[in-house]
Amino acid sequence: MSELKATITAVGHYVPENVLTNAELEKMVMTTDEWIVTRTGIRERRIQKEGATSDLACRAAQAALHDRGIGADEVDLIIVATVTPDMIFPATACLVQTKLGATKAWGFDLSAACSGFLYALNAGSRFIESGAHKKVLVIGADKMSAITDYTDRNTCILFGDAAAAVLLEPSQEKEFGILDQVMYCDGSGAEALNMKGGGSLHPPTHETIDKHMHYVYQDGKTVFKKAVVSMADVAAEIMERNHLSGSDVGWLVPHQANLRIIDATAKRMGIDRSKIMINIEKYGNTTAATIPLCLSEWWRNGSLKRGQNVVLATFGAGYTWGATFIRWSLANPAERA
Numbered sequence: 001m002s003e004l005k006a007t008i009t010a011v012g013h014y015v016p017e018n019v020l021t022n023a024e025l026e027k028m029v030m031t032t033d034e035w036i037v038t039r040t041g042i043r044e045r046r047i048q049k050e051g052a053t054s055d056l057a058c059r060a061a062q063a064a065l066h067d068r069g070i071g072a073d074e075v076d077l078i079i080v081a082t083v084t085p086d087m088i089f090p091a092t093a094c095l096v097q098t099k100l101g102a103t104k105a106w107g108f109d110l111s112a113a114c115s116g117f118l119y120a121l122n123a124g125s126r127f128i129e130s131g132a133h134k135k136v137l138v139i140g141a142d143k144m145s146a147i148t149d150y151t152d153r154n155t156c157i158l159f160g161d162a163a164a165a166v167l168l169e170p171s172q173e174k175e176f177g178i179l180d181q182v183m184y185c186d187g188s189g190a191e192a193l194n195m196k197g198g199g200s201l202h203p204p205t206h207e208t209i210d211k212h213m214h215y216v217y218q219d220g221k222t223v224f225k226k227a228v229v230s231m232a233d234v235a236a237e238i239m240e241r242n243h244l245s246g247s248d249v250g251w252l253v254p255h256q257a258n259l260r261i262i263d264a265t266a267k268r269m270g271i272d273r274s275k276i277m278i279n280i281e282k283y284g285n286t287t288a289a290t291i292p293l294c295l296s297e298w299w300r301n302g303s304l305k306r307g308q309n310v311v312l313a314t315f316g317a318g319y320t321w322g323a324t325f326i327r328w329s330l331a332n333p334a335e336r337a
Protein backbone atom coordinates (compact mmCIF):
# COMPACT_ATOMS: atom_id res chain seq x y z
CA MET A 1 0.00 0.00 0.00
CA SER A 2 1.34 3.37 -1.05
CA GLU A 3 2.32 5.90 1.65
CA LEU A 4 0.87 8.72 -0.45
CA LYS A 5 -2.90 9.09 -0.15
CA ALA A 6 -5.23 10.84 -2.56
CA THR A 7 -7.82 13.20 -1.16
CA ILE A 8 -10.68 15.28 -2.54
CA THR A 9 -9.70 18.95 -2.44
CA ALA A 10 -12.66 20.39 -4.39
CA VAL A 11 -16.13 19.39 -5.50
CA GLY A 12 -18.57 20.90 -7.97
CA HIS A 13 -21.73 19.96 -9.79
CA TYR A 14 -24.05 21.11 -12.52
CA VAL A 15 -27.67 20.22 -13.24
CA PRO A 16 -29.63 21.63 -16.19
CA GLU A 17 -32.45 24.02 -15.30
CA ASN A 18 -35.16 22.23 -17.25
CA VAL A 19 -37.29 19.98 -14.99
CA LEU A 20 -39.29 16.94 -16.13
CA THR A 21 -41.90 16.06 -13.50
CA ASN A 22 -43.83 12.87 -12.90
CA ALA A 23 -46.98 14.77 -13.88
CA GLU A 24 -45.45 15.49 -17.30
CA LEU A 25 -44.46 11.83 -17.71
CA GLU A 26 -48.09 10.86 -16.97
CA LYS A 27 -48.94 12.62 -20.24
CA MET A 28 -46.22 10.79 -22.19
CA VAL A 29 -46.60 7.14 -21.08
CA MET A 30 -49.07 5.01 -19.07
CA THR A 31 -47.80 5.80 -15.60
CA THR A 32 -48.74 7.64 -12.44
CA ASP A 33 -46.93 9.89 -10.01
CA GLU A 34 -47.99 7.46 -7.26
CA TRP A 35 -46.40 4.45 -9.02
CA ILE A 36 -43.16 6.29 -9.70
CA VAL A 37 -42.82 7.67 -6.18
CA THR A 38 -43.65 4.45 -4.35
CA ARG A 39 -41.55 2.17 -6.63
CA THR A 40 -38.52 4.46 -7.09
CA GLY A 41 -38.66 7.55 -4.86
CA ILE A 42 -38.30 9.85 -7.90
CA ARG A 43 -40.46 13.00 -8.25
CA GLU A 44 -38.63 14.91 -10.97
CA ARG A 45 -35.44 14.88 -13.03
CA ARG A 46 -33.43 17.42 -15.07
CA ILE A 47 -33.18 17.40 -18.85
CA GLN A 48 -30.44 19.14 -20.83
CA LYS A 49 -32.06 20.96 -23.76
CA GLU A 50 -28.91 22.03 -25.59
CA GLY A 51 -25.38 20.74 -25.67
CA ALA A 52 -23.92 17.40 -24.72
CA THR A 53 -22.27 15.51 -21.88
CA SER A 54 -18.99 17.43 -22.26
CA ASP A 55 -20.87 20.67 -21.54
CA LEU A 56 -22.37 19.24 -18.34
CA ALA A 57 -18.93 17.92 -17.37
CA CYS A 58 -17.24 21.28 -18.01
CA ARG A 59 -19.70 23.20 -15.87
CA ALA A 60 -19.15 20.78 -12.98
CA ALA A 61 -15.36 20.87 -13.38
CA GLN A 62 -15.35 24.68 -13.55
CA ALA A 63 -17.30 24.84 -10.29
CA ALA A 64 -14.74 22.59 -8.59
CA LEU A 65 -11.72 24.47 -9.97
CA HIS A 66 -13.26 27.82 -9.08
CA ASP A 67 -13.77 26.67 -5.54
CA ARG A 68 -10.17 25.43 -5.31
CA GLY A 69 -8.99 28.73 -6.73
CA ILE A 70 -6.81 27.26 -9.45
CA GLY A 71 -6.82 27.48 -13.23
CA ALA A 72 -7.56 24.56 -15.54
CA ASP A 73 -3.94 24.73 -16.72
CA GLU A 74 -2.88 23.24 -13.39
CA VAL A 75 -4.76 19.98 -14.00
CA ASP A 76 -2.60 16.95 -14.93
CA LEU A 77 -5.26 14.40 -15.83
CA ILE A 78 -9.01 14.37 -16.61
CA ILE A 79 -11.05 11.19 -16.25
CA VAL A 80 -14.65 11.36 -17.43
CA ALA A 81 -16.93 8.54 -16.31
CA THR A 82 -19.86 8.37 -18.70
CA VAL A 83 -22.05 6.07 -20.79
CA THR A 84 -23.27 9.00 -22.86
CA PRO A 85 -20.09 10.32 -24.48
CA ASP A 86 -20.61 13.19 -26.94
CA MET A 87 -19.36 10.80 -29.63
CA ILE A 88 -18.02 7.25 -29.64
CA PHE A 89 -14.69 8.89 -30.28
CA PRO A 90 -12.88 11.10 -29.54
CA ALA A 91 -13.18 10.65 -25.80
CA THR A 92 -15.35 13.19 -23.97
CA ALA A 93 -12.30 13.82 -21.74
CA CYS A 94 -10.51 15.30 -24.78
CA LEU A 95 -13.45 17.63 -25.47
CA VAL A 96 -13.55 18.64 -21.81
CA GLN A 97 -9.78 19.26 -21.86
CA THR A 98 -10.15 21.74 -24.72
CA LYS A 99 -13.32 23.44 -23.46
CA LEU A 100 -11.78 23.89 -20.00
CA GLY A 101 -8.45 25.07 -21.37
CA ALA A 102 -6.64 22.38 -19.41
CA THR A 103 -3.57 22.87 -21.58
CA LYS A 104 -1.25 20.51 -19.69
CA ALA A 105 -3.70 17.68 -19.05
CA TRP A 106 -4.20 14.33 -20.74
CA GLY A 107 -7.37 12.37 -20.26
CA PHE A 108 -9.58 9.43 -20.99
CA ASP A 109 -13.16 8.21 -20.60
CA LEU A 110 -14.19 5.35 -18.36
CA SER A 111 -17.27 3.27 -19.06
CA ALA A 112 -18.74 1.59 -15.98
CA ALA A 113 -22.28 3.01 -16.09
CA CYS A 114 -23.64 3.79 -12.62
CA SER A 115 -20.36 2.63 -11.05
CA GLY A 116 -18.39 4.94 -13.35
CA PHE A 117 -17.59 7.53 -10.72
CA LEU A 118 -16.26 5.01 -8.18
CA TYR A 119 -14.22 3.24 -10.85
CA ALA A 120 -12.82 6.60 -12.02
CA LEU A 121 -12.10 7.70 -8.47
CA ASN A 122 -10.20 4.45 -8.00
CA ALA A 123 -8.19 4.96 -11.21
CA GLY A 124 -7.56 8.65 -10.48
CA SER A 125 -6.40 8.01 -6.93
CA ARG A 126 -3.75 5.55 -8.17
CA PHE A 127 -2.15 8.28 -10.30
CA ILE A 128 -1.86 10.38 -7.14
CA GLU A 129 -0.65 7.50 -4.93
CA SER A 130 2.04 6.55 -7.44
CA GLY A 131 3.34 10.10 -7.42
CA ALA A 132 2.74 10.40 -11.18
CA HIS A 133 0.30 13.30 -10.86
CA LYS A 134 -0.60 16.07 -8.42
CA LYS A 135 -4.01 17.20 -9.71
CA VAL A 136 -6.54 14.80 -11.20
CA LEU A 137 -10.07 15.80 -12.17
CA VAL A 138 -12.56 12.96 -11.83
CA ILE A 139 -15.92 13.74 -13.43
CA GLY A 140 -19.15 11.73 -13.47
CA ALA A 141 -21.32 13.08 -16.30
CA ASP A 142 -24.28 11.69 -18.15
CA LYS A 143 -26.88 13.08 -20.51
CA MET A 144 -29.18 10.10 -20.00
CA SER A 145 -32.02 11.82 -21.89
CA ALA A 146 -29.99 11.21 -25.08
CA ILE A 147 -30.35 7.42 -24.71
CA THR A 148 -33.74 7.22 -22.97
CA ASP A 149 -36.79 5.95 -24.83
CA TYR A 150 -39.64 8.27 -23.85
CA THR A 151 -42.15 5.70 -25.10
CA ASP A 152 -40.90 3.02 -22.66
CA ARG A 153 -42.45 3.47 -19.22
CA ASN A 154 -40.10 0.89 -17.72
CA THR A 155 -37.10 3.16 -18.17
CA CYS A 156 -38.11 6.74 -19.06
CA ILE A 157 -39.30 7.53 -15.56
CA LEU A 158 -35.91 6.67 -14.09
CA PHE A 159 -33.22 8.79 -15.68
CA GLY A 160 -32.03 12.40 -15.67
CA ASP A 161 -29.07 14.51 -16.79
CA ALA A 162 -26.32 15.88 -14.53
CA ALA A 163 -22.59 16.09 -13.90
CA ALA A 164 -20.37 16.42 -10.85
CA ALA A 165 -16.62 16.62 -10.45
CA VAL A 166 -13.97 16.22 -7.78
CA LEU A 167 -10.34 17.27 -7.76
CA LEU A 168 -7.90 14.74 -6.34
CA GLU A 169 -4.57 15.82 -4.85
CA PRO A 170 -2.01 14.18 -2.56
CA SER A 171 -3.25 14.25 1.01
CA GLN A 172 -1.19 16.30 3.47
CA GLU A 173 -2.45 14.09 6.34
CA LYS A 174 -2.17 10.34 6.00
CA GLU A 175 -5.31 9.52 8.02
CA PHE A 176 -7.44 11.60 5.64
CA GLY A 177 -8.52 10.99 2.05
CA ILE A 178 -9.40 7.89 0.07
CA LEU A 179 -8.54 5.11 2.48
CA ASP A 180 -9.97 1.96 0.87
CA GLN A 181 -11.71 0.84 -2.32
CA VAL A 182 -13.37 -2.43 -3.33
CA MET A 183 -14.53 -2.92 -6.91
CA TYR A 184 -16.22 -5.77 -8.78
CA CYS A 185 -17.64 -6.57 -12.19
CA ASP A 186 -19.63 -9.48 -13.62
CA GLY A 187 -20.27 -9.35 -17.34
CA SER A 188 -22.93 -12.05 -17.15
CA GLY A 189 -25.22 -9.15 -16.21
CA ALA A 190 -24.88 -7.56 -19.65
CA GLU A 191 -28.14 -9.12 -20.85
CA ALA A 192 -30.21 -7.40 -18.15
CA LEU A 193 -29.01 -3.81 -18.58
CA ASN A 194 -27.53 -2.46 -21.78
CA MET A 195 -27.75 -0.31 -24.86
CA LYS A 196 -27.41 -2.73 -27.75
CA GLY A 197 -27.19 -0.47 -30.77
CA GLY A 198 -24.39 1.69 -32.11
CA GLY A 199 -21.42 -0.44 -31.08
CA SER A 200 -19.45 -2.98 -33.11
CA LEU A 201 -21.97 -5.75 -32.33
CA HIS A 202 -24.93 -3.87 -33.78
CA PRO A 203 -23.73 -0.92 -35.87
CA PRO A 204 -26.50 1.57 -36.65
CA THR A 205 -28.97 0.49 -39.34
CA HIS A 206 -32.60 1.33 -40.01
CA GLU A 207 -33.44 -1.93 -38.26
CA THR A 208 -31.54 -1.05 -35.06
CA ILE A 209 -33.38 2.26 -34.98
CA ASP A 210 -36.78 0.66 -35.62
CA LYS A 211 -36.10 -1.81 -32.80
CA HIS A 212 -35.22 1.02 -30.35
CA MET A 213 -31.75 -0.45 -29.88
CA HIS A 214 -30.12 2.95 -29.33
CA TYR A 215 -31.86 3.35 -26.00
CA VAL A 216 -31.32 1.95 -22.51
CA TYR A 217 -32.79 -1.51 -22.08
CA GLN A 218 -33.37 -2.78 -18.54
CA ASP A 219 -34.92 -5.90 -17.09
CA GLY A 220 -35.76 -3.98 -13.91
CA LYS A 221 -36.71 -6.88 -11.67
CA THR A 222 -33.57 -8.89 -12.43
CA VAL A 223 -31.32 -5.86 -11.94
CA PHE A 224 -33.14 -4.91 -8.75
CA LYS A 225 -32.53 -8.31 -7.14
CA LYS A 226 -28.82 -8.26 -7.95
CA ALA A 227 -28.42 -4.57 -6.99
CA VAL A 228 -29.99 -4.99 -3.54
CA VAL A 229 -27.65 -7.84 -2.61
CA SER A 230 -24.47 -6.53 -4.28
CA MET A 231 -24.57 -2.96 -3.03
CA ALA A 232 -25.33 -4.07 0.53
CA ASP A 233 -22.63 -6.79 0.40
CA VAL A 234 -19.89 -4.50 -0.87
CA ALA A 235 -20.80 -1.76 1.62
CA ALA A 236 -20.69 -4.32 4.45
CA GLU A 237 -17.36 -5.66 3.12
CA ILE A 238 -15.65 -2.26 3.17
CA MET A 239 -16.99 -1.58 6.67
CA GLU A 240 -15.65 -4.91 7.97
CA ARG A 241 -12.26 -4.42 6.30
CA ASN A 242 -11.94 -1.06 8.01
CA HIS A 243 -13.47 -2.08 11.35
CA LEU A 244 -16.31 0.42 10.98
CA SER A 245 -19.63 0.04 12.76
CA GLY A 246 -22.78 1.84 11.63
CA SER A 247 -22.18 4.54 14.22
CA ASP A 248 -18.65 5.19 12.90
CA VAL A 249 -20.02 6.15 9.50
CA GLY A 250 -20.84 9.85 9.11
CA TRP A 251 -22.45 9.49 5.69
CA LEU A 252 -23.47 6.69 3.39
CA VAL A 253 -23.48 7.96 -0.19
CA PRO A 254 -25.29 5.36 -2.29
CA HIS A 255 -25.86 5.38 -6.03
CA GLN A 256 -29.34 6.84 -6.58
CA ALA A 257 -31.19 4.28 -8.72
CA ASN A 258 -34.06 3.35 -6.44
CA LEU A 259 -34.97 4.42 -2.91
CA ARG A 260 -35.83 0.83 -2.01
CA ILE A 261 -32.28 -0.32 -2.93
CA ILE A 262 -30.82 2.55 -0.87
CA ASP A 263 -32.93 1.60 2.16
CA ALA A 264 -31.96 -2.06 1.90
CA THR A 265 -28.26 -1.13 1.82
CA ALA A 266 -28.60 1.15 4.84
CA LYS A 267 -30.44 -1.55 6.80
CA ARG A 268 -27.67 -4.07 6.12
CA MET A 269 -25.04 -1.51 7.22
CA GLY A 270 -26.96 -0.63 10.38
CA ILE A 271 -27.09 3.02 9.35
CA ASP A 272 -29.89 5.42 10.21
CA ARG A 273 -31.82 7.09 7.33
CA SER A 274 -30.62 10.48 8.63
CA LYS A 275 -27.04 9.55 7.69
CA ILE A 276 -27.76 8.68 4.06
CA MET A 277 -27.39 11.19 1.27
CA ILE A 278 -30.56 10.96 -0.81
CA ASN A 279 -31.50 13.34 -3.63
CA ILE A 280 -33.12 10.84 -6.01
CA GLU A 281 -36.46 12.64 -5.63
CA LYS A 282 -35.02 15.74 -7.39
CA TYR A 283 -32.79 14.23 -10.06
CA GLY A 284 -33.69 10.57 -10.65
CA ASN A 285 -30.87 8.30 -11.76
CA THR A 286 -28.11 10.39 -13.34
CA THR A 287 -25.85 7.33 -13.76
CA ALA A 288 -22.18 8.35 -13.24
CA ALA A 289 -23.17 11.67 -11.66
CA THR A 290 -25.31 10.55 -8.71
CA ILE A 291 -22.61 10.01 -6.08
CA PRO A 292 -20.46 13.11 -6.70
CA LEU A 293 -23.67 15.16 -7.06
CA CYS A 294 -24.62 14.13 -3.53
CA LEU A 295 -21.12 14.89 -2.22
CA SER A 296 -21.17 18.33 -3.81
CA GLU A 297 -24.66 19.26 -2.58
CA TRP A 298 -24.07 18.04 1.00
CA TRP A 299 -20.64 19.70 1.16
CA ARG A 300 -22.01 22.99 -0.15
CA ASN A 301 -24.89 23.06 2.34
CA GLY A 302 -22.48 22.42 5.21
CA SER A 303 -23.68 18.91 6.14
CA LEU A 304 -20.60 17.04 4.89
CA LYS A 305 -17.87 17.95 7.33
CA ARG A 306 -14.13 17.57 7.62
CA GLY A 307 -13.18 14.43 9.55
CA GLN A 308 -16.35 12.46 8.79
CA ASN A 309 -16.11 8.85 7.65
CA VAL A 310 -17.90 8.54 4.32
CA VAL A 311 -18.82 5.29 2.57
CA LEU A 312 -19.69 5.48 -1.12
CA ALA A 313 -21.51 2.46 -2.58
CA THR A 314 -22.66 1.72 -6.08
CA PHE A 315 -24.17 -0.80 -8.47
CA GLY A 316 -24.73 -0.52 -12.21
CA ALA A 317 -24.65 -2.01 -15.67
CA GLY A 318 -21.98 -4.58 -16.43
CA TYR A 319 -22.76 -5.62 -13.80
CA THR A 320 -20.34 -3.31 -11.98
CA TRP A 321 -20.34 -2.52 -8.28
CA GLY A 322 -18.10 -1.24 -5.55
CA ALA A 323 -17.54 0.79 -2.41
CA THR A 324 -15.08 3.46 -1.33
CA PHE A 325 -14.12 4.55 2.16
CA ILE A 326 -13.08 8.20 2.55
CA ARG A 327 -12.18 10.24 5.59
CA TRP A 328 -13.36 13.62 4.38
CA SER A 329 -10.67 16.33 4.54
CA LEU A 330 -12.20 19.29 2.74
CA ALA A 331 -13.63 21.94 5.08
CA ASN A 332 -17.09 23.01 3.91
CA PRO A 333 -18.00 26.69 3.34
CA ALA A 334 -19.45 27.04 6.87
CA GLU A 335 -16.36 25.46 8.47
CA ARG A 336 -14.12 27.82 6.51
CA ALA A 337 -16.00 30.91 7.60
Ligand code: UT7
Residues within 6 Å of the ligand: 030, 031, 032, 035, 036, 039, 040, 114, 153, 154, 157, 219, 220, 221, 223, 224, 227, 256, 257, 258, 261, 285, 315, 316, 317
Ligand atom coordinates in the same frame (compact mmCIF):
# COMPACT_ATOMS: atom_id res chain seq x y z
O1 UT7 B 1 -28.81 2.27 -11.94
C1 UT7 B 1 -28.29 1.07 -12.37
C2 UT7 B 1 -28.96 -0.13 -11.84
N1 UT7 B 1 -30.36 -0.07 -11.95
C3 UT7 B 1 -31.13 -0.32 -10.90
O2 UT7 B 1 -30.63 -0.52 -9.83
C4 UT7 B 1 -32.61 -0.38 -11.11
C5 UT7 B 1 -33.18 -1.63 -10.53
N2 UT7 B 1 -34.58 -1.84 -10.77
C6 UT7 B 1 -35.55 -1.03 -10.26
O3 UT7 B 1 -35.25 -0.03 -9.63
C7 UT7 B 1 -36.97 -1.47 -10.41
O4 UT7 B 1 -37.01 -2.78 -10.91
C8 UT7 B 1 -37.83 -0.57 -11.34
C9 UT7 B 1 -38.08 0.76 -10.64
C10 UT7 B 1 -37.12 -0.34 -12.64
C11 UT7 B 1 -39.17 -1.22 -11.56
O5 UT7 B 1 -39.83 -1.49 -10.32
P1 UT7 B 1 -40.40 -2.94 -10.00
O6 UT7 B 1 -41.04 -2.84 -8.69
O7 UT7 B 1 -39.31 -3.94 -10.15
O8 UT7 B 1 -41.50 -3.10 -11.12
P2 UT7 B 1 -41.61 -4.22 -12.27
O9 UT7 B 1 -40.65 -3.93 -13.36
O10 UT7 B 1 -41.60 -5.57 -11.66
O11 UT7 B 1 -43.06 -3.92 -12.77
C12 UT7 B 1 -44.21 -4.11 -11.93
C13 UT7 B 1 -45.44 -3.71 -12.70
C14 UT7 B 1 -45.51 -4.34 -14.09
O12 UT7 B 1 -46.87 -4.59 -14.38
P3 UT7 B 1 -47.48 -6.08 -14.22
O13 UT7 B 1 -46.65 -6.93 -15.11
O14 UT7 B 1 -47.30 -6.42 -12.76
O15 UT7 B 1 -48.88 -5.89 -14.64
C15 UT7 B 1 -45.02 -3.24 -15.00
O16 UT7 B 1 -45.52 -3.35 -16.30
O17 UT7 B 1 -45.41 -2.28 -12.91
C16 UT7 B 1 -45.55 -2.01 -14.31
N3 UT7 B 1 -44.78 -0.82 -14.62
C17 UT7 B 1 -45.29 0.42 -14.48
N4 UT7 B 1 -46.51 0.86 -14.09
C18 UT7 B 1 -46.71 2.19 -14.05
C19 UT7 B 1 -43.49 -0.71 -15.04
N5 UT7 B 1 -43.17 0.57 -15.20
C20 UT7 B 1 -44.26 1.29 -14.86
C21 UT7 B 1 -44.52 2.68 -14.80
N6 UT7 B 1 -45.74 3.07 -14.39
N7 UT7 B 1 -43.60 3.60 -15.12
